[in-house]
Amino acid sequence: MMDEALPTLDPKALDMVRNVGGDALVKRLIDTFLEAAPPRVDTLVTAAAGGDMDGVAMSAHSLKSMAGNVGAHRLQAAAVAVEAAARSGDVEAVMAGTDELVEQLHRVQRELSEVLPSQ
């Protein structure tokens, strides 16, 4: 389903952040992402399981923006799809999209921990 041409991580996003705040800000951003995104996905999965579409949409919206900030285009695309599905009440599409979202989050987590500027 996902566009395989999209990279897991687009370095341009982190470069823009580095421009204004250096490696220190990049590190803070990645730390914040790694801290905040997984629980957000958990919240989303729980909401999806309980059929709470508003909750799913809110979490997906938040993940969309988090993913965009670190240049995780495919995670972002997955979040966009889930948000849209949740807003239109398409439970089936939410479920399918959530699996993709979890998979993408794992990839991003792996790649991000490698990007972290060496201390």
Add this chain to the structure above:
Amino acid sequence: MSLEDELRAHYAKALPSRIAALASARDQDDEEARATIRRIAHALRGSGGTYGFPEISEAAGAVENADPAEMPRRLDALLETLRRAVGPEERARARILLVEDEPTTAVIMEGALDGPSREIVAVPTMAGAEATLADDNVALVVLDLVLPDGDGRNLLIKIRDRAATANLPVIVVSGRVGPRPKAECFALGADTFLEKPFDPAVLQAAVTAKLQRTALAAQDAGSDTRTGRLNRAAFRERFEELARTARAAGRPLCLALVNMDHFLSVIEKHGGEVADAALVRVGEVITDALGPDDVLGFWGGEEFAILMPGRDTADAIRTVEEARAAVRATAMDDGAGGTFDVNFSAGVAPVGTGDDIDRAVASAQRYLYIAKSTGRGKVVGEVSSVSAPRRTIVVAEDDQLVASVVEHRMAKEGFDVVHYANGADLMDAAPELEPSLVILDVKMPGMDGFEVLENLRQMTSFEAIPIIMLTSMGSERDIVRGFDLGANDYVLKPFSPVELVARVHRLLNKR
């Protein structure tokens, strides 16, 4: 910041605690306190010069060597010197309010905006933002539109409505939205709109530019920070004053509302800074065209308001038209070596006895709307009462909630609204009514909207009155039936009040 400035700033930060210690010791006035004062003064004498404050060293030295009788006076001089050293640094610290619930965006924003002369207050909710705005002196707001406790646009409206924050720079940062919410944000008073994902360097530049202009404009209280004109709050005050004088002297007073034409495309084409500069220029050109008694204010967004004491409507229209011609003839600097043209539409209305500013503005707004909807670039006003549109709207609607929404919106547009809870009541009163427009709900108990429509169209006095039907969604056949029976337009329920207002204006202006 040079090393020297950095040292000074760093030193100045430590001074408030010294000031507090000295001030409290001064009040004690005993030997122990004097010893404390001498000790602090000694330290200050040594450090002041090193950190670039020779005046502190000098004043501190005078205190250190003072005998008890001289000490209070010399200490006061030192305190004054210290406060002066602290003052500008403290004042220059600009408090930036970040309203953003998503943590990674907040981190990027803080990282991009933090600096020695800045203080960042980040809150994740509208409630938190409102509390901060009420308590603290905020210099700029960066606002996310999607917040856990509501729509950021509501906060924008509140910020613009409150006199204390009416001119506060607001930068809206939001996920990708269509041109409409973006246009809406500008209309609600956003200064800049950034789409997520945003380049933090752009946010940084936008904030710096806004803060610099705020600092400059702050020297001129009561002025709008974008245009240097009277701001809305100050304009309101002038209105009260001039309306009172006009009433007492029995002289006319007119109010004009000036709205730039196609200004959104100026912003999109040339950017916010160039557009702001053009607004400033427009303000200057209008002022030059006005007489010495006329008052120009910045009404917000891309709108100016003008008060013209002593001018009747015809004179006021002529004056604003001259200003318009002058603006039209002025080449605006596009910031890239070229120029562009701007123009405006304006509505002019006389301020009636007992009119408050909201009513006067609503009248001017109606004429502004006519100017906008009939080709723009013109000044429209009520020249004589004969050609004045009548202002009553008759509504038949059994749902009290819908009726009150319609009443509220239409009253805001300057109409008088007469409401009937059913069709029969309206028909009973119809022979006495002279409305400019009728709004009929289709589904009403007893006589329904179609029957009322049919009956009204048979009365000579209602033959040519525009009638709008409120039709329920899903009953499209009713639309056809309404047109067959002589309705001029329809609005589908649930309806947007904005749409209804637009349709009412369209029908009234066609006539």
